[in-house]
Amino acid sequence: MDVAEDLRLRYGLERQPTQDEVDEWHRVTKNLIAEGEPNSKAGDVAAKYVLPGYRTRVFKSEADNIEALLKELSKK
Template sequence: MADIRHALMIKYGLGRQPTQAESDIWFVEVEKLKRQGVSSEEAGRRAAQAQLPGFKSKIYASEGDTVETLLLRVRDK
């Protein structure tokens, strides 16, 4: 299974893999937004735009995972 940092890079078109600290901050922000009633995908996008460097600066041919899949992978680490 691919590293969560690599998966975030692909999904959100980042210019580099986020650090572990950056991916942890993304996770916390997504969970906070979900508690406020924001859908998982929208929460993931908002958190990535606010917290991850280079949001949508690249386009990768690979299809990214859903935010729910990414959240499960972070929880399982």
């Protein structure tokens, strides 16, 4: 699984995020979930805050769900 590419597709980013941006998205998303936000909303809010070019592109395919992305990042 290429999490950076999945994030690019899911959030309509103009470019693939860097590993630092992916790590920051992961941190912010986990914090928001810990505060009680649902996974999908937490991921969306984190993307708006962390990932440049949020929703500037539209892709026909949709990336893996937030749970799959968080699970993959937690393996590292």
